[in-house]
Amino acid sequence: MQFINKHKQTISKTLLNYLMPLLLCYSVMRIIIKTYFAASASAMTALSVVYMTMLFFVYEKIKPKKILRAIVFLLIGAAVVGACSVLMNTGWRNTNVWFMNWFYVSGTDIARVSEYEAVIFIFFGFFLASVVYYFSIIRFRASGLMLAVILPFIIYGKRSLSIDGFDMTLMVTVYLGLVFHCRLTADDVKRDTVFNYSYVITALVFVTFVGMITMFVPKPQIESYLENNRNFFDFRIDSDLNAFSSLNEESSDRFGASATGETIFRASTNSGESVLYLRRQTFDTFRREKWVSNRDLLEYQQTLNANTDPTASNTAYRSMMISAAQKYTPADAQFKTVFDQYAVAKPLSENDLRSVSLYYEESFRPAYIPAVLTIEPRASDNSIRMGRSAHSEVYPYSYNSELGDLTYYYYPITGQMETQAKNMPFDTAQFYELLKDMRSNGVITARQYRSMDNIRYFYTSDDYYTISDDMKQLAQQITINCSNDYEKANAIVNYFATNGYTYDMDYIPPDESIDYFVFQSKRGSCTSYATAMTLMARSLGLPTRYVEGFAAYEKDPDDPSRMIVRDTNAHAFVECFIAGIGWMTFDPTVPEYMAIRSNVGGNASGTIRTVAMYLGRAALFLGAAFVIIFIILLDRIDERIFRIRNHAGPLDVRTMILYRRVIKLLNRSHTKTFDGYTPEAIGEYVRELGGNIDLLIALFQSTCFGSIEPTPQQFGQAYEQYKQSWRVISKGKRPEKPQKVVKKPQIQGNL
DSSP states (O other), X not given: OHHHHHTHHHHHHHHHHHHHHHHHHHHHHHHHHHHHOGGGHHHHHHHHHHHHHHHHHHXXXXXXXXXXXXXXXXXXXXXXXXXXHHHXXXXXXXXXXXXXXXXXXXXXXXXXXXXXXXXXXXHHHHHHHHHHHIIIIISOOHHHHHHHHHHHHHHHHHTTOOOOHHHHHHHHHHHHHHHHHHHHHOTTSOOOOOOSHHHHHHHHHHHHHHHHHHHHXXXXXXXXXXXXXXXXXXXXXXXXXXXXXXXXXXXXXXXOOOOOOOEEXXXXXXXXXXXXXXXXXXXXXXXXXXXXXXXXXXXXXTTSOTTTOTTTOHHHHHHHHHHHHTTOOOSSHHHHHHHHHHHHOOOOOGGGOEEEEEEEOTTOOOSSOOBOTTBOTTOTTOSSOEEEOTTOOEEESSOOTTOOOEEEEEOOOOHHHHHHHHTOSOOHHHHHHHHHHHHHTTSSOHXXXXXXXXXXXXXXXXXXXXXXXXXXXXXXXXXXXXXXXXHHHHHHHHHHHHTTOEEOSSOOOSOOSHHHIIIIIOEEOHHHHHHHHXXXXXXXXXXXXXXXXXXXXXXETTEEEEEEEEGGGEEEEEEEEETTTEEEEXXXXXXXXXXHHHTSSOHHHHHHHHHHHHHHHHHHHHHHHHHHXXXXXXXXXXXXXXXXXXXXXXXXXXXXXXXXXXXXXXXXXXXXXXXXOOHHHHHHHHHHHTOOOHHHHHHHHHHHTTOOOOOHHHHHHHHHHHHHHHHHHHHOOOOSSOOOOOOOOOOSSOO
C-alpha cells in the first residue's frame, strides 16, 4: 500500500497511457480469435493480452533509444516471421492444406490446424501490438491506428462472415476513445495535458456516449450482393466471379439459380473422356434441406495422409488391395476370383496417367483447382505444386491471383475398372466382413481398417443425414435386384432417367423438401438430383457424398480439343465408395441438362460482362483519381469556398472574417494555437514565414478598436495582400534562407 501511495501518480499515468491502446489490441484480437479459436476463444484472448502486454513492456523499455529500438524491433519481427514460416511449412506437410486456403475458408469447410492457429496468435499479436504502440505512443496517427481496426473487416469479409454486434461496437468505441486520448497524450502532439478526474470522466463519458449511439442506432436493413448470393451457382452479369471462387459454408440453393452462359474457363484432356467432372467442394451432412461439411469428419481427416490413405486416394486403395490379395485368400469362391485378379494386377504407374489442362478467363481466379476425383497432386509433370486434402479438395501450393493456365495429371477410371466394379460379387456390408477378417490376420493394418470403417460410418450413419421412410422404401425397390454397390448406384441414376423426371434450372416449387421433388414435381436442377441420390444410396449402406463443381462437355468451336466451361456448367454430382474399387463418380441428373445449359446465355452475355468489367475498372480509376486530386487540392478548394462566401457583405464584417481566417489557417498548419496572439504578433509571425498582411492587421485594428468603417479601396488592398500571402500562411513553413523584412506599407486614406 505504501508503494502504491508513493508511486500513485506514476501508476495512474502509466495506466492512462497504455490502458486504451491495450484495450484496442484486446478488442481487435478478440474478434480475430473468435474466428479461428471458437472453442477456446476466452482463454486464447486472455493469453493474447498477456503476449501483447509483454510486447508493450519491451517497446517501452527501448523507447528512449532510437537505434536500439529499431534493432530490437527488427529482431523480434524476424523471429516472428521465422517462427510463422516454420509453422506454416509444418502445417502444410501435416495436412496438405495451404495456409491461405485455411485462413480464408470457414472452419466448417476445413478443420482445425494447430500450426496455423499458432501463426494467427503469434503474427497478429505482434502486428497489433506494434502498430497500436507506434501510432498511439510514439507517433500518433489516427489513420495508422485504423490499420488495426480494418483487419477484422478484411478477414470476415473474405470469409463471408458477420462480426458480432457487441464486438464491433466495443472495437469502434475503443478506437474513437483512443484517438481522443492520443490527441492529448501522444509524444508528437504538443499539448498541455492535465491528468485529473475531469480528464478521466470526460474520456469515459465520450466513450460511453459513442458506444450507446453505435449500439442503439438501428443498422440499415440493406444486404450486399454477396450476402444475398453466397452460393457458387448464383451467377449474375454484374457479379464478380472472384467473389465466388473460394469454398462455401453450405451447399448451393436448389431452386431459382440464375446464370448468364459466360465462359469462365476452358479444359482439355488426353484421356478421351467426353465429360469431365471437375470437383470444387464436398459436403457431408444433410440438415434442413441443405448440405454442410461435417466438422467431426474434417477433424478426423486431418489425421490422414491425403496421398497414402486408401479412403482419400484411389491409388492408395488399389495398392492396399493388391498387397492384401497377395497374402489373403477368401473362403468364398466368388470373392476369391476378385482377389485373384488383384493378385496379378500391377500398381498404377506414370504410364497410366492422363492430363487435364485448364485455361482460365481473366474474370475467374479460383483459390482451389477444379480437379477430377482421381487427380495425382504429386505427379512430376504437374505444371504447379498442389496439394489435396483428405476431403479431396485440391489447392495450389502457392496461390497467385494472376495464376492462369495450368496442367495436372490423374488416373482415369478405365473401362476395365468399370467392368470390375460391375462384376464385383460383394457389396459394402459383405466387403467389410472381409476387411475384419483381413485385419485379424494381419493382412491390412489396424489404421487401414479404421480408416475404411470410419468412412462407412461418416457417410452412412443417420447421425449425418435425414431421409423419409418413403424415400428409403423407394431406394430399396429400385435396387432390389442389385448384387453390388456399383449396380445399386447405377440403378438410382437410371431411375431418374426413365421415370419422367425433367431438368429445370428456373423452377421454384411450392414445397422445397426433397420428398416433394422425388414424389411430386419430378422437376428440378442438378442439386436436387444429387441430393436425392446421396440420401437414397446412404440409406442402402453405400458410403456416398454430395459434390459441387463443374461438368465439362461442350466442345469449343474454335478448338475442338478443348471444352468450354461456362457458369451454366456449375454442377452437382455424387461420389460413392464402391467396395473393391474406391471412390467413383455418378451423375444422377437427367442427361437433357447438357443440351439445356448449352442454350443458356452465350457470347452476348460474356461480351456484356467484359464491357461492364472494363467500364467498372475505368470508373474505379476515375473515382480513385478524383479522390486523389480532391485530397491534393483540398486546401485550394477550401480557400476558394471561403473567398466566394466572403465576397459580399458589410466591409467591417468582411474584415473581421478575413482576420479570423488568418488565425484559423495558422492554427491548422501548426501544433500550437494563435488565438491569444496580438495582431502585431500575428503580423510579425507571418512576415517570418515570408508573407505580409500588414495592411490587413492595420485595417483590423482600426475597424475593431477604432470602429472606423473601411473603404472599398482599403479592403481591396488588404484582401489582395492576404491572397498573395495565403500560401505561406496555410503551409506554415518558414523560408530556408532569411528574407528581407518588408517595410510596412502605408494604407492610402485615413483610418
